[in-house]
Amino acid sequence: xxxxxQAVAKPYFIAAIGLFVGQIxxxxxxxxxxxxxxxxxxxxxxxxxxxxHTNLLxxxxxxxxxxxxxxxxxxxxxxELYSPKLALLMFWVFLVAGALTILGYLLxxxxxxxxxxxxSLLPTMGREFLEQPTITKIxxxxxxxxxxxxxxxxxxxxxxxxxxxxxxxxxxxxxxxxLFSFYNPENLVKDKFYWWWVVHxxxxxxxxxxxGSILAFVLIKTTGVDRxxxxxxxxxxxxxxxxxxxxxxxxxxxxxxxxxxxQWWGSVFSAMEPLPFFMMTVFAFNMVNQRRRNxxxxxxxxxxxxxxxxAFLGAGVWGFMHTLAPVNYYTHGTQITAAxxxxxxxxxxAMIVLTIISYSMPMMNGRKAANSGKSQIVEMWxxxxxxxxxxFITLFLxxxxxxxxxxxxxxxxxxxxxxxxxRLELFYWMREVAGLVFxxxxxxxxxxxxxxxxxxxxx
Amino acid sequence: xxxTFTKSMARNIFYxxxxxxxxxxxxxxxxxxxxxxxxxxxxxxxxxVAMGKRVWEENDCVGCHTLLGEGAYFAPELGNVxxxxxxxxxxxxxxxxxPKDGVPGRRSMPQFNLSEEELDAVxxxxxxxxxxxxxxxxxxxxx
Numbered sequence: 001x002x003x004x005x006q007a008v009a010k011p012y013f014i015a016a017i018g019l020f021v022g023q024i025x026x027x028x029x030x031x032x033x034x035x036x037x038x039x040x041x042x043x044x045x046x047x048x049x050x051x052x053h054t055n056l057l058x059x060x061x062x063x064x065x066x067x068x069x070x071x072x073x074x075x076x077x078x079x080e081l082y083s084p085k086l087a088l089l090m091f092w093v094f095l096v097a098g099a100l101t102i103l104g105y106l107l108x109x110x111x112x113x114x115x116x117x118x119x120s121l122l123p124t125m126g127r128e129f130l131e132q133p134t135i136t137k138i139x140x141x142x143x144x145x146x147x148x149x150x151x152x153x154x155x156x157x158x159x160x161x162x163x164x165x166x167x168x169x170x171x172x173x174x175x176x177x178x179l180f181s182f183y184n185p186e187n188l189v190k191d192k193f194y195w196w197w198v199v200h201x202x203x204x205x206x207x208x209x210x211x212g213s214i215l216a217f218v219l220i221k222t223t224g225v226d227r228x229x230x231x232x233x234x235x236x237x238x239x240x241x242x243x244x245x246x247x248x249x250x251x252x253x254x255x256x257x258x259x260x261x262x263q264w265w266g267s268v269f270s271a272m273e274p275l276p277f278f279m280m281t282v283f284a285f286n287m288v289n290q291r292r293r294n295x296x297x298x299x300x301x302x303x304x305x306x307x308x309x310x311a312f313l314g315a316g317v318w319g320f321m322h323t324l325a326p327v328n329y330y331t332h333g334t335q336i337t338a339a340x341x342x343x344x345x346x347x348x349x350a351m352i353v354l355t356i357i358s359y360s361m362p363m364m365n366g367r368k369a370a371n372s373g374k375s376q377i378v379e380m381w382x383x384x385x386x387x388x389x390x391x392f393i394t395l396f397l398x399x400x401x402x403x404x405x406x407x408x409x410x411x412x413x414x415x416x417x418x419x420x421x422x423r424l425e426l427f428y429w430m431r432e433v434a435g436l437v438f439x440x441x442x443x444x445x446x447x448x449x450x451x452x453x454x455x456x457x458x459x
Numbered sequence: 460x461x462x463t464f465t466k467s468m469a470r471n472i473f474y475x476x477x478x479x480x481x482x483x484x485x486x487x488x489x490x491x492x493x494x495x496x497x498x499x500x501x502x503x504x505x506x507x508v509a510m511g512k513r514v515w516e517e518n519d520c521v522g523c524h525t526l527l528g529e530g531a532y533f534a535p536e537l538g539n540v541x542x543x544x545x546x547x548x549x550x551x552x553x554x555x556x557x558p559k560d561g562v563p564g565r566r567s568m569p570q571f572n573l574s575e576e577e578l579d580a581v582x583x584x585x586x587x588x589x590x591x592x593x594x595x596x597x598x599x600x601x602x
Contacts, residue, residue, distance in 0.1 A: 033533075038562065038566075038567065041560075041567065042559065042560060046531070050522050051522055125517060187495075232464075232469045235473045243480050247483060247484050257499045259491055259498065262487075330598060333536065414600075414601045
């Protein structure tokens, strides 16, 4: 670790991993509810479990992004963080606000939570992924502003690199587009239209800048490849991501009351969205092949390569599968969407956070560059268990989705939703088993932090 | 990547391309806003419908159901439930009749204890939703 203040990232990463565990436990609850419909009913109905599952995901990934920025920005800027105290204060604010929100979901009925938090004053609740009480949303904005101020001031007084500028641009975009979560008109079509300005312009827009810059940072550090080369790749990848992804938002505007021309704009542009992800894969493997040294932290390199491949498969391939309007007409809002969502989020955003944690944690724990060989072997096992089980979760959901699409939408004799769901049970059971393997992988991941031993030699 | 393609060229493509396509997206957004009045059934948005949307949101209906295909995939699509059930009364009766403790072994909608006014509102909201021009989606009545 080159700068003391980088250590501020550590609590962010620990919180991220803790919330990740919670996310997976609630995922397993929901997975079981798909086949044992009354499991935990009425104490934890499906919608509550789902809110907890998706909101924990968003919060832990945000913790991961912030931790990544606190670690990476001082090193890139070659100066201490502007205010480590502010960073720590915001950590606690965000953690407490997040915990209270999750407890609110679990302990009181959602309608009661809306009433308690004064949703009627500025109604923003009850929309997918934006379920947080309005007051929590305001808290998120405050934390984001303090965070941007802190890292912005750090970059201003230090060296400006492509990596820290792109990272800040991505994080600023994240904060700006989140503001659309406060716009909730009575007109359902407009509500849906601008809801995507948060959701799509995050995950298929500005978050890709964050992903790209973190990946570029880790690749520079672990491969020793010339910064000029890596930064050029980074520019090309994020250029392609935004050129295809912004108008690609149109693939959400096929069937929600918006004009028909979106079927063309959305199909053509989102069909190109896999390109930046494919380039990211080529980029990561190329850089590792051209490496000038063998970094002792092989686990971090594995995560970096893994995220590039899984993001391409999950976001690129599984996204393309149902993005063309004539296909989407049948698959819209089925288990196909769920399959894509799972692999894309894990591949692109969970894995990039795990990559930067893997790279930076050994240093923050006082090691020179890497954990012991034994610890890395356990971590690599966790990589494979989580990644392979996520592939199977995705495949089983895809199987369910294909059948659902056929039986409910495509055949000449369409069946009611619940009739079809019962026929899909086998696939849901298999998905649950794969989810349990994922949990085992996650437990191993945590264990890897506690495996001691000598640090491998710098090669 | 080759030497003739420099980093500053890549940078210019990033900034120029992103800006251009964001402006294109804004232009399409403006055009959409002007096309929406003919499609989004806004004439039907009464105070009751607006209240129904609030009931929909404050009970997190989208946490199980899809609405125009967006939401969770645990329970049926409701964008066309008015057509499937045939009347607002049928929708109200269904919501009001959910057993408090669920159905053994099966998925069941919770009992939300909505007032008569809230039931009317949410049913009116679902009727309004069913009359939005969705380019003929969903493909059939099953949603």
